[in-house]
Amino acid sequence: MPYQFTVSPDFGPDQLANWHIFNTWLQRQLAIDIHFETFGSFDAQRQAISEGKVDIIYANPYDASFLVREKGFVAVASPHHSDExxxxxxxxxxxxxxxxxxxxxxxxxxxxxxxxxxxxxxxxxxxxxxxxxxxxxxxxxxxxxxxxxxxxxxxxxxxxxxxxxxxxxxxxxxxxxxxSDIQIVSHALLLGPPLLDRREELQDRLQAMSEQPQGKNLLDSLGFKDWKPVDEEEMEFMIDLIDALAA
Amino acid sequence: MQDMNPTDVPGDSREVLLHLFDGTQRKVLITDEETPYPEGKLIVSRTDPEGRITHCNQSFVDMSGYEEDEIIGQPHALLRHPDMPAAAFKDLWETVKEGKKWHGYVKNLRKDGGYYWVYATVIPNVRNGEIVGYTSVRRKPSQKKIEDAISTYASMS
CATH class of the missing domain: 3.40.190.10 (Periplasmic binding protein-like II)
Known part of the structure; x- marks a missing residue:
């Protein structure tokens, strides 16, 4: 049974094609089968997450909060491309x-x-x-x-x-x-419970991505300069911030 | 906390002695100069459990008028304006120490004696069940909410 990778449903069809290529890159790096699944709405994606059908996700900060605090996901890296x-x-x-x-x-x-x-x-x-x-x-x-x-x-x-x-x-x-000009809130790539032990390895590979020509092209097509590792406290800070804003 | 420096405050100002929440006092100089809230920005800071600032963003630095190294390590009361009633901050601390969110309208004092209004939310940073600090996020309030707050705080002072 392949693992499931998905991205926040805020991406249009052009960008989804690039995320599909990223999924291929991800499979090669981790040497595992990963299926790229897309959802038509945030509700449909949340439902799939609740049913344990998502293992890797490029999530928006709002969903990251729910994924980390309620579903046991961990943040791996962020392109530090702020969501405004x-x-x-x-x-x-x-x-x-x-x-x-x-x-x-x-x-x-x-x-x-x-x-x-x-x-x-x-x-x-x-x-x-x-x-x-x-x-x-x-x-x-x-x-x-x-x-x-x-x-x-x-x-x-x-x-x-x-x-x-x-x-x-x-x-x-x-x-x-x-x-808005918030600068500190961005999407992040998260790993679900079945893949927690691959976090460091994936973090290293994502960091090295911008140094390889193929990786660099893929980053460009996703609109990112590079991936920066996100540690637990950085993620918790972003979640606290979202929590405060939602008040 | 150090008293305000008259050389930092241009023009006419009034001197007020603030009685802070921790029992200490601070002499502040205030003017009637309002700095408008910057469009689209959030002012963000974090403190340790005692309320000393550990992080702040550029908007915090810009609006406070202090340099970042003058802010880090200082109590949050660095921004305390004498027009804010002590009861508002008492309520803030009692709420967040219970692990709950606090929000309210706050008139903040700048280094130059001027002021700016914010709608502030403070939340406890809970890690492994312990409060390890607080995050405060301020956003732009409406003029009507500011006027309501002015009238409420005047009746509390």
């Missing part, structure tokens, strides 16, 4: 600052829990919260952009990288109000 959130409105919207958004506004977002949490934090200066806004969950960031452009939503939350990746035509129809 951009809040945008339609380009022709009269709103030009967070503070000018009003209660009752419609928020387009994906079901990504990190971006949803940070987006709502960025709306707090306008006294907006889940009780006085309407959430419209979209399947992807391009759908979030569409909801804004078609005036089906007043404000949208984007993973900043996804916002930057939108075409110029789409971006010209949007107006970013604010982007």
């Amino acid at each position: 959130t951009t809040v945008a409105v339609p380009a022709d919207s009269p709103v030009d600052s967070i503070e000018s958004l009003e209660a009752g506004c419609r928020i387009a977002q994906t079901d990504d829990p990190d971006i949803s949490m940070m987006g709502m934090i960025l709306l707090e200066p306008a006294d907006l919260h889940s009780g006085n806004t309407k959430t419209l969950v979209q399947d992807s960031y391009i759908q979030v952009a569409k909801a804004l452009i078609q005036n089906n939503a007043d404000v949208g939350f984007f993973l900043s990288d996804a916002y930057e990746g939108l075409s110029n035509l789409v971006k010209s129809q949007l107006k970013p109000l604010v982007s």
